Amino acid sequence: MMNLLFPYRKYNYILKALGILLIITIISHIFRSSLDIINIALIHIIPVIVVAIHGKGKATFFMTILCVVLLNFLYIPPIYSFSVHNELYIWSFLIFGIVGWIITYQAKSISNQMKQNELRESLLHIISHDLRTPLSTIHGSINLILSNNELTETNKNNLLEDINYASIRMERLITNILDSTRLSSGNINLKLQWCDFEDIVGVALDEFSQKQSDEKVIVNIEETGLFWGDNTLLTQLVVNLLDNAFKYSSTNAKIDFEVIDCNNYIKIQVFNETEFIDEEKLKNIFDKFYRVEDTNDISGSGIGLAICKSIVKLHNGEIKAISQNNGILIEINLPVLKRAKLI
Incomplete structure (x- = not known):
């Protein structure tokens, strides 16, 4: 059962927003005589915000429509009707939409910035760690060859093989970085x-x-x-x-x-x-x-x-x-x- 549900976990935030909307609707409906319509409208924007912070435009638009429809049906006269006789309905839709769009836009910008930071950190890790390892092998092997005149030919050949393999690893890593950049940009033509x-x-x-x-x-x-x-x-x-x-x-x-x-x-x-x-x-x-x-x-x-x-x-x-x-x-x-x- 869990395996069947796993692909839908990425939509958990929508289910959470729907749950919040249900709770808000129930509470607002129970205390509607004590709450002003403006206050009810304000708390109905919470599910829109919950969805918008994930940076998904379509999901935000869906939640905006749903919240405004419920607000109109349950609280804006004539209640239990989709007829629009009050400009508050239009204003609520516009405000909900604008707030959702602004938050979605900011969420996308933050997400892109985080991805860039992760990319930068990954590249720094490659340079600081993965390139340093073969460089250390090359440096250590060369120093050993230069400082020890008593090395046998077999030992020298083994060290030279280590140097050769380390240089190949460095070349492979640099090639991968360059290829990754070209392939990601789409700037590549098959020969x-x-x-x-x-x-x-x-x-x-x-x-x-x-x-x-x-x-x-x-x-x-x-x-x-x-x-x-x-x-x-x-x-x-x-x-x-x-x-x-x-x-x-x-x-x-x-x-x-x-x-x-x-x-x-x-x-x-x-x-x-x-x-x-x-x-x-x-x-x-x-x-x-x-x-x-x-x-x-x-x-x-x-x-x-x-x-x-x-x-x-x-x-x-x-x-x-x-x-x-x-x-x-x-x-x-x-x-x-x-x-x-x-x-």
Whole structure:
């Protein structure tokens, strides 16, 4: 029952306003002989304010109409009639509407300002934390190489690999920030060409350390033929999917990556074992800067999967996350818009 009601929780403020209106109406009706019509009109504006502070114009207009209609029907002569013989009805409607509009406008402005502040804080977090981590790795490894002449070639190579991987992480993070900005603004044109998913996945795996690619990822790519899409964006899609799986998979757990030909569409599936995440949180993981609770110790900007969603949408596809088998399965369906002709 709760699962059926959950999608309607976002309308709780309307139910609350209706409840307040009911209580106000009952009290006003009982004491109408003691209350002046102006006082009754003033308290009937409370439900309008309750709705207006949420910044929803249509809901505010609905509540305004409802309050004015009740006010006219129950208190403005001739009562129990919708006939209008008093200019108070017109004035009450105008005042209710103006007050509702002003509060709704201010609520929207405050909401937009809060979103901008959240965006600014998220970007500051990326710069101060997520960029600092690979920079510290690079700085520490270089200092160790320069200060220790007795390092073996193996140790030097390991440190150089750490430096290389940290620089790739920095490049990936900066690329994600730039891509997120471009995708959000809509200022991007697809460079469509014939793409080979084997090449795309191969290039994407090169973005990670050899140890990660070889030991953790199990890749299965069916013979899909060439796919008509943006090669650069599709590569970025696979990189972000793998990056997310590496970050949030359980220790020593394998990551399954599959590309399946389903005739009319290409299915991409990425599965990694992780702690249980309920369905409601999974719905939010594709939102920009959203991070699941209890993951603050894991470096990440929260924009990787949001970029994935944008890239999939640009290719007219669908993306979803499913909780199954002690892990998360991210599934993408990309429609095949045209097929390459064999010569």
